[in-house]
Amino acid sequence: MAVLRDTSHRRQEISRLVRERGSVQVVTLAERYGVSMQTIRKDLHYLAQKGIAERSYGGAIAADAVNVASEPPLEAKQASHIDEKARIGALAATMVEPGDSVVLDSGTTTLQIAYHLPDDDSITVLTNDLDILCVLSRKERLRVVMLGGALRRRNHAFYGAQTESALDNLHVDKLFLGVDGFDLERGITTHYEPEAMLNRKMVKAARQVIAVTDGSKFGKVCLHQIMRVDEIDDLVTDGARAGDLRPAAERHGFRLHIA
Structure with missing residues (x-):
C-alpha cells in the first residue's frame, strides 16, 4: 500500500479502520502509513477528541464499542462468524489431552469445542451450558458433569449460587x-454480572485458562x-487479527493459537 503522509487523509483512513475493526x-498503524508512532498517537488523540475512538493501551477502540450495553440474542450469536467459530472450536479441542478435566464455559464458540472433543472416557467435561450438555450427551464414553443452578433462557445457561458452589473444592x-x-x-468482559462471577470461580478452579473468541470481540468492552x-494462559482465535495480536501476546505473556 502507498505510504499516506497527508494528515487529513490518514486520519480519515484510521477512522474507517477503527470503525471496521473495533480497535487499532x-x-x-505506524508501519502501515510509514510515519512515527508519535504521529499516530496524535492522530488517535484527534479522533478521541472527535468522539470517534477512545484511547486504549497501545492503540484506540471504537467509541461505540466501549461499554457495549446490549447483549445480542442467542439466535444472532449462533448465526454470526459460523466458519471462524468452527475452526476455533476444532483447534481448541486438540488442546484437550487424555486424562484431562476441563470446563466449557457457556457460549457459541465453546459449543463448537464440544462438537470436536474426542469421545474418550478418560476425559471429564464440566459445563453450565444446556446446548453444550446436549452435544456432549450424544458422545457415549465422555464423562460429563453439569453445573446446575437457575436457567437463564436468554443464552440457555445456568447461573447463581448453586452453580458457583458446584465449583467449590474442584x-x-x-x-x-x-x-x-x-x-x-x-480485559476480558461480559454483559451479564452473574456470568462474570461464575467465570471468576471457573478461573480459580483451573490450572490453565484458555480464552476462545473470534476477531469480532476484539476492542469491545462490556460492563x-x-x-x-x-x-490468561492461551488465546485461540481466527486469523483476521493475528498481526495485531502477536506483539500483545508477547507483552502480556499468553500463547496465541490461530485457527
Missing part, C-alpha cells in the same frame, strides 16, 4: 472461556470484567 494499534486442568469483549487494557488479559 499504534505500532501497526480443580480442573483447563478452562475454555468464551468472551463478549476482549480489550488489551480493559463486567472477568479478568485481565495478562491472566
Whole structure:
C-alpha cells in the first residue's frame, strides 16, 4: 500500500479502520502509513477528541464499542462468524489431552469445542451450558458433569449460587472461556454480572485458562470484567487479527493459537 503522509487523509483512513475493526494499534498503524508512532498517537488523540475512538493501551477502540450495553440474542450469536467459530472450536479441542478435566464455559464458540472433543472416557467435561450438555450427551464414553443452578433462557445457561458452589473444592486442568469483549487494557468482559462471577470461580478452579473468541470481540468492552488479559494462559482465535495480536501476546505473556 502507498505510504499516506497527508494528515487529513490518514486520519480519515484510521477512522474507517477503527470503525471496521473495533480497535487499532499504534505500532501497526505506524508501519502501515510509514510515519512515527508519535504521529499516530496524535492522530488517535484527534479522533478521541472527535468522539470517534477512545484511547486504549497501545492503540484506540471504537467509541461505540466501549461499554457495549446490549447483549445480542442467542439466535444472532449462533448465526454470526459460523466458519471462524468452527475452526476455533476444532483447534481448541486438540488442546484437550487424555486424562484431562476441563470446563466449557457457556457460549457459541465453546459449543463448537464440544462438537470436536474426542469421545474418550478418560476425559471429564464440566459445563453450565444446556446446548453444550446436549452435544456432549450424544458422545457415549465422555464423562460429563453439569453445573446446575437457575436457567437463564436468554443464552440457555445456568447461573447463581448453586452453580458457583458446584465449583467449590474442584480443580480442573483447563478452562475454555468464551468472551463478549476482549480489550488489551480493559480485559476480558461480559454483559451479564452473574456470568462474570461464575467465570471468576471457573478461573480459580483451573490450572490453565484458555480464552476462545473470534476477531469480532476484539476492542469491545462490556460492563463486567472477568479478568485481565495478562491472566490468561492461551488465546485461540481466527486469523483476521493475528498481526495485531502477536506483539500483545508477547507483552502480556499468553500463547496465541490461530485457527
